[in-house]
Each structure stands twice: as C-alpha cells, then as structure tokens.
Amino acid sequence: MKKPLLRKFYQQPTLKVAKELLGKYLVREINGSFLIGKIVETEAYVGENDLASHASKGKTLRNQVMYGPPGHAYIYFIYGMYFCLNVVTEKEGFPAAVLIRALEPTDESLGSKARSLEVASGPGKLCRWMKITKEFNGWDLTKGQKLWVEDRGESDFEIEASLRIGVDYSGKWAKKPWRFCIKGNEFVSKP
C-alpha cells in the first residue's frame, strides 16, 4: 500500500525532519517496478543565514524550489555529473531542505546482493541508482507517484549527529552537527 508522508510532516523544523526521515523508506516507481531504500543518512540546510546552503545568497533560478511549499523535491546538478536529492521543509517562503545522503536498499530492490553496499551510499550514487534527474526538481513527494517517502514503522535505532560533508567553505556553519545517521549502519557514506 502506498502511504506517502503528508505535507505536515515536512512542514516542521528542518532539524526535526532530518532526524525523523531516518528509518523512513524512499520509494521510486519506474514502469511498475520498484526501487526502495531505507534512509540512513541525512543533512539539514536551514535558511539564508546558513552559508553552507544554496539559499545563502538569496532566491535564484537554481534554488527557488527551496522557497516553495514543503514536501517537494529539490534536485540539483553538481560537478558536471551528479544529481542530489533534497526534500523541502518548513513553511512556504522559508528556504530549507534535507539532503538525502544514503540509503540501505531493500532486498526486493536488488538484482545482485553483492553490490548492495555500493549502490546508494552517497547522494550522487543514490540518485544514479534510482534514476533521479532534474526532471524531478519540484516534484510533489506527497502524491505517491514515481517518487515518495513512506513510514514503515521503524524506530528501533539510535541517531548519531556529525558535521556536514563538503561544506568547509562556510566558516562557522561548517561546524554545525547537522548530519544525521543511523548509528552503526554500514550503508552510511564514507567520505
């Protein structure tokens, strides 16, 4: 059964959403077949004051989805070859999002189990695996079509906070412990 998370879940403080997304399942439907992975690693980007955020210089063509209503996907293209998936949070007009950094693929999603550690342990890799491209920029994740997040009732784990990856340029904002992982999960990315 499809049971995508509701908009009011996303319309909460970003740090709370980033933590509560852990243990939820990202579902991608492609022509009737499914790629599904448990979210095991996230990062929060909050407001224009956050110098590590794409919104730190105000609203632009690229980041405008972050200013829109919560529960939509913000996809950006980076380093000439990778896409990254974020979910927009908080109320419309306030630019904030949670970057989905790693997934634990479900058994039903895997043709060969041997590569399961590799397919989605990083924001660029998980988008490549799920065939998420910029056509999903602005996609409404509450519709339960093609791409959404659902709750399967998992909450038996500990959350570990650490520094965000790849944002050394942002001064004191690089020191915020706004990266969240499921403690001990081996599918978390290894920078």
Place this chain on the structure above:
DNA sequence: TATTGGATCGCC
C-alpha cells in the same frame, strides 16, 4: 559574454 567553482565519485 567570459570565467569560475561546486552539498561528488572513482580511479590513480
């Protein structure tokens, strides 16, 4: 209009 550098990854 030209230049720059990035919320990454995989191979050297």
Place this chain on the structure above:
DNA sequence: GCGATCCAATAG
C-alpha cells in the same frame, strides 16, 4: 590525490 564534465552564478 586528482580528473571528469556541466551549468548557474558571478563579474566585467
């Protein structure tokens, strides 16, 4: 440690 490879954001 570094090259791949695009494009939005800046500067001029």
